[in-house]
Amino acid sequence: EAQVTQNPRYLITVTGKKLTVTCSQNMNHEYMSWYRQDPGLGLRQIYYSMNVEVTDKGDVPEGYKVSRKEKRNFPLILESPSPNQTSLYFCASSLMGRGRDTEAFFGQGTRLTVV
């Protein structure tokens, strides 16, 4: 089954404790990205990657890091989480280019709380 898998689905952590949210896709997609969802703001892109070893900042990258060492994996790293990073996070992947086969596939979401 084609899917994007995020882990964990729920996470409560303390300020300053490094954490990683994993994202893996099994569709051989080149493009992967991370979004955060906040009430009244919708989803906003944090980072994206167009292929292995190619990553770039989205609209709200401060406080986050990513890596793309393998095509299927795109982890989101919070080196020193702060309470303003409490949010719902989504990983998404898609093929590059145009057309209906380039639709985005989303993971199940990770609810992160930083206290």
Place this chain on the structure above:
Amino acid sequence: AQTVTQSQPEMSVQEAETVTLSCTYDTSESDYYLFWYKQPPSRQMILVIRQEAYKQQNATENRFSVNFQKAAKSFSLKISDSQLGDAAMYFCAYRSGFSQGAQKLVFGQGTRLTINP
């Protein structure tokens, strides 16, 4: 930069009736795509409908249809014969048609739809 605005934070409708969710966007591009996503309490992001800007015909998917007004930069979603399972948060989203940034989605703020039995 492109922006998407959903001015209705919440909407409600009686079961079996029709409801329209509003979305406006701002872009200087001529080639782009517009989407409506549904997010039920499970948090899953579900693609409801898609519209290519170069197509004049409004997209339809069963009970879901859009009113795409390109000149007005408006993209509303109509849900006919509303069902309890339609209750969810709905997001309007924009995607550029150009190769640079073509996969990035720009989302509106969301509209929470309640279905009254």
